[in-house]
Amino acid sequence: MNRKLKTPGRANLMAPFDLVRPHLKKVESLLSEQVNDFDPGVEPYIDYVCNTSGKRLRPALAILTGGALGPVADDHVKLGSILELIHVASLVHDDIIDGADIRRKVATPNAKWGDGLAVLLGDALFSHALMLSTDFDDLHLSREIAKAAREVCQGEILQTQRRFDLTMTRKEYFRLLEMKTGALFAAATGLSAYISGADKETQEDLYQFGMKLGTAYQLYDDCLDLVGEEEEFGKTLRTDLEKGKLTLPILRLLEKANPAQRAKLQERIIKQEPLDLTILTGIADYEGAIDYSIETAIKLVDDARDPLHFLPDTKYRAALFTLADYLLDLLHKLR
Template identity: 45%
Template sequence: MFAADTRAVVVPVTGASQKETHATWKHIAEPVEPFLEAVAQRLEKQVREFDPAIVPYAEYALTGQGKQLRPALVALSANASGTLNDSHVTIAVIIEMVHLATLVHDDVMDEAEIRRGRLTLAANWGNEIAVLFGDCLFAHALKLAASFPTPEICRAVAMATNTVCSGEILQTQQRRNFQFSQPEYFKVLEMKTAELFALSCDLGACLTGAPAVQRNGLRQFGMALGTAYQLYDDCLDLFGSEAAAGKSLGTDLAKGKLTLPILLAWEQATVEEKATLQGNILKWEPGHFAPVIELLRKYKTFAKSVEIINQYLEKSRQTLKVLPESANQAGLIGLTEFLARQTEKLGVCA
């Protein structure tokens, strides 16, 4: 056991059949709600660990919680392979802080003004403060990871953080590069997004003392689910609405990021269409959005993207066969169904 504190965290299990799954976030999160609340409270406590002059930034970043998807993965993976304890709260806080740090930096790079329905940290205090505070979040997460009695946890968090940042660098290098291939694109998705999903599942199982086969299965589940999630997010940026998403959209095109729908259209477009698409993205302005979307619709890139998302979701479900059937395994399957439903909703705009 690698737990810094192995006190049990009591998480009620609903009376649902073990095989019953639900595709709403409420049904998925309800069984682990006490755990998610404990994570939120501990994140708030971390605010006081920063220098008083930095507290306003920390409070703003650490208390504006989203769905807590990664902490939910920690809890569901732990319960599916063993028993939750207080160390899982700590590891969920660590992973969420790394995630929040990446969001702070992403918003600077994308010049995004809205995140989770409110102004980004950069929009409030400027890019310089945002970049430096993102660095502070990374460092604080590693400080917490070092509190575990063995180096394995800290090493895993450090390696995952390195992978995430490396993925962002690779994506930045490939901006406006129309030679960017699909295999290269999927590698970026695995590194920059799926890695933290995989880490959440792996360490959730690790801290219960789960056997290697279950840890590996859960890690592969997180990798496939995380890749599907980023594919969905890339489609959301093109086909979604800011009101529903609660964040700035259209930033990928503005920054020259070639996501799957663009790559799919590029493969099928005529020579003239390729020249127009390339010109629109290389010399981007808001008026270019409509013709780009028109081209994506012509080649049915949303439907093809959904097909690939569903392939990853099915792959993620298959990896869970190494686990015994339980309400918590069903909760993990429910996450895949929830993402599938969210993706379907984009079809209204696409």
């Protein structure tokens, strides 16, 4: 095996983000303002994680969806900011569980201050995000945001529970992806449609767009963990195998391996022995398992795009298509 990955280009991603740049600046301002709501002794920790800027995909999706259905309102920006806080909180906890030292090319909170403080930091961000959700006049929005946060937490619990579990099915795996990542993407698009006053069918269509896009994004991340290079992607990789997470490539290996190969792989998983890439490539069709997983994610993105064709033909709709195309580009780069 000789997979050489290129750092993903940003040309395709810039157009939709440039379109909503003024609104994303408001998101950044709102996130910065939240730091001031914490005790002065806690502020530096909150500031560190909130200003280690990511792509802001969830806020961008909320704002673009709002723009595709009419004027972008302050509530679209607020929704995106709250979902980003929930996402950041989940990353803090993820890095503790995975023992990750680097994310976005900087030290993770657990590497910087220890697991104990990082756990509490993630808790503080979760609780603050849910408190902010109560600022909406509409109780439905607060309830659905809390529901999405609960899904993220439940997904992490179930994934941790199912580590090294050889009985996990593909259906259960995809449910974990939907809970861990799909839920916040779906909340961004579905609740944004609700804020815009879209009919229930459109809300559901856009909810499914976000769910499928988020699920595909997590599947991409699962493949990246196996074939990516840390120095290129700026975060700790290979943690899934080390921690016993049975992602789709590994499930596919188990499914397609011959009895002797399967027994060897199962024994290593059960005994929690190291499963590096050299071992995997010697056991079964590792390349085929990665390619299958990539194709599965590509099919998800293609399905996700379908509801967008029914939106008004605007630059915001075009930008939503571009985000989906960008993910397709990332997936093709894994080949």
